[in-house]
Amino acid sequence: MDSRTKILNAASELFLEGGGAGLSVRAISKRAGMSTIGIYSHFQGKQGILDALYIEGFNMVRDAMDVISEGKANKAQVLESCMGYLRVGEQNEAHYRLIFGETDAGYEPSEEAISARNSAFSKLVSVAGSYLPEASTIIERRQIALDVWAIVHGYVSISHHAALTHDPSIDWKAMALRVVEMHLDAAMALNSD
Amino acid sequence: MDSRTKILNAASELFLEGGGAGLSVRAISKRAGMSTIGIYSHFQGKQGILDALYIEGFNMVRDAMDVISEGKANKAQVLESCMGYLRVGEQNEAHYRLIFGETDAGYEPSEEAISARNSAFSKLVSVAGSYLPEASTIIERRQIALDVWAIVHGYVSISHHAALTHDPSIDWKAMALRVVEMHLDAAMALNSD
DNA sequence: GTTTGCTATATAACACTGTTATATCTTAGA
DNA sequence: TCTAAGATATAACAGTGTTATATAGCAAAC
The missing domain is CATH 1.10.357.10 (Tetracycline Repressor, domain 2)
Incomplete structure (x- = not known):
């Protein structure tokens, strides 16, 4: 699976579970199984x-x-x-x-x-x-x-x-x-x- | 003026000026001319x-x-x-x-x-x-x-x-x-x- | 086949946030 | 005057988004 989609899926899951509160950059990257930097290379940050x-x-x-x-x-x-x-x-x-x-x-x-x-x-x-x-x-x-x-x-x-x-x-x-x-x-x- | 009202006025001013974005504990206490601790003794934090x-x-x-x-x-x-x-x-x-x-x-x-x-x-x-x-x-x-x-x-x-x-x-x-x-x-x- | 260059990833740091543990200062009461 | 309690200050902690630097991987060029 593409890194971009992995991040997006992780973000969507976290968002569904805990709303905007638990949606931190580090939480997303952890769930996606990679470093925080991907969120800045594949997306424009948060x-x-x-x-x-x-x-x-x-x-x-x-x-x-x-x-x-x-x-x-x-x-x-x-x-x-x-x-x-x-x-x-x-x-x-x-x-x-x-x-x-x-x-x-x-x-x-x-x-x-x-x-x-x-x-x-x-x-x-x-x-x-x-x-x-x-x-x-x-x-x-x-x-x-x-x-x-x-x-x-x-x-x-x-x-x-x-x-x-x-x-x-x-x-x-x-x-x-x-x-x-x-x-x-x-x-x-x-x-x- | 009471410390409590000083803090409240500072918070209200900041809120009016910049909405919720600029309303940080440190900004409030700075505007009120005192330390951050007052927000926790006079109020229950943010x-x-x-x-x-x-x-x-x-x-x-x-x-x-x-x-x-x-x-x-x-x-x-x-x-x-x-x-x-x-x-x-x-x-x-x-x-x-x-x-x-x-x-x-x-x-x-x-x-x-x-x-x-x-x-x-x-x-x-x-x-x-x-x-x-x-x-x-x-x-x-x-x-x-x-x-x-x-x-x-x-x-x-x-x-x-x-x-x-x-x-x-x-x-x-x-x-x-x-x-x-x-x-x-x-x-x-x-x-x- | 080696080297170059680009991309993706990782680590660590920076500046900020809310909060709190510790320490100091002030002040009222005995 | 001494004591106790409250207010204030400082510094630290854990968290946030972001970024500078460094590493790894891999494709293309020579």
């Missing part, structure tokens, strides 16, 4: 590792939202796409926290990482936007995508921080979906005037 | 400093939402309360990022800090909940408060991370308020059935 995980995270989000085959979406499909997003937020908390800057205060995503983020947001625009009437402008589509994003992200983020009181009977994902649905209905009512 | 700032942050949020004098709120008042929240998120980004775990991966709020958070959320429940019909249950009030919180927090959080592309012409606060208003209307329509 920044490069975080970049790789950041991209991995946004690709998860994008793929999870990619449920619409072609053309116009119905409401159920938009909600299913949001459900994919919510599931990623729940099941991949470490990645999700990283892509929303909750892991390392010093980390700044690279150009490539930002384009991965934009790619995920484009997917959301295409999904949420395709629910609007065909005459809708790109501005309107981006707007409703941003609204939906804020709602689902808001619930994911809150659920992560309320994890202290960890009440499993609370269904965050259902709450978020309900708010999204209400918003879609209201937006559709406005746009069809 | 955890104690972060706790103080965390509480400060949530008190800002609570006070900013405290716009309703007594009794039932109208929609404008709820929106004004949300506007207060949004302003804190915009003008006190460092504090806001801290209270949503985006500063130090290792920090865990203490019991006192959590009660400050609960106090702020209670304020939101009382504001958003009082907009509902009087017959509404506490469950319904907490639910709409959570919805509103997710929306405004979602927008604040997204605005912080889109700060890379920093387009000042985008009015995040207005977008958030519009979504909140749509949600309030929809929720009111449902609850008055």
Whole structure:
């Protein structure tokens, strides 16, 4: 196996196990069975590792939202796409926290990482936007995508921080979906005037 | 001036200037004009400093939402309360990022800090909940408060991370308020059935 | 076949972090 | 005045990301 992939696998494993806290350069290199220097020759230091995980995270989000085959979406499909997003937020908390800057205060995503983020947001625009009437402008589509994003992200983020009181009977994902649905209905009512 | 307040002021200044990145124990003690040891005798180390700032942050949020004098709120008042929240998120980004775990991966709020958070959320429940019909249950009030919180927090959080592309012409606060208003209307329509 | 040069890897060090053990200084009470 | 307790200072420890230096391996050139 390539040294680069060995390091990446080790980092991904550690990140999954202990989140950002246990993700030190020395821990990664130890797990990968080599010296710390590889992280600086194969990646650009820890920044490069975080970049790789950041991209991995946004690709998860994008793929999870990619449920619409072609053309116009119905409401159920938009909600299913949001459900994919919510599931990623729940099941991949470490990645999700990283892509929303909750892991390392010093980390700044690279150009490539930002384009991965934009790619995920484009997917959301295409999904949420395709629910609007065909005459809708790109501005309107981006707007409703941003609204939906804020709602689902808001619930994911809150659920992560309320994890202290960890009440499993609370269904965050259902709450978020309900708010999204209400918003879609209201937006559709406005746009069809 | 008390040593304790000297340290707290120094920490608050540094936090305001450089966020969580420059907030080191040595930097705080240097700014306060004393040794590092004071942070461990007067506070419980860095955890104690972060706790103080965390509480400060949530008190800002609570006070900013405290716009309703007594009794039932109208929609404008709820929106004004949300506007207060949004302003804190915009003008006190460092504090806001801290209270949503985006500063130090290792920090865990203490019991006192959590009660400050609960106090702020209670304020939101009382504001958003009082907009509902009087017959509404506490469950319904907490639910709409959570919805509103997710929306405004979602927008604040997204605005912080889109700060890379920093387009000042985008009015995040207005977008958030519009979504909140749509949600309030929809929720009111449902609850008055 | 030897030498050169490039790459990958290793070791050790540097500057930083939070934390603490030890020592000094100050001050209030007996 | 002596004592005890608290506040402050210094220095060290273990950890972090990073890098300068040194070694090993291996492919290409002569």
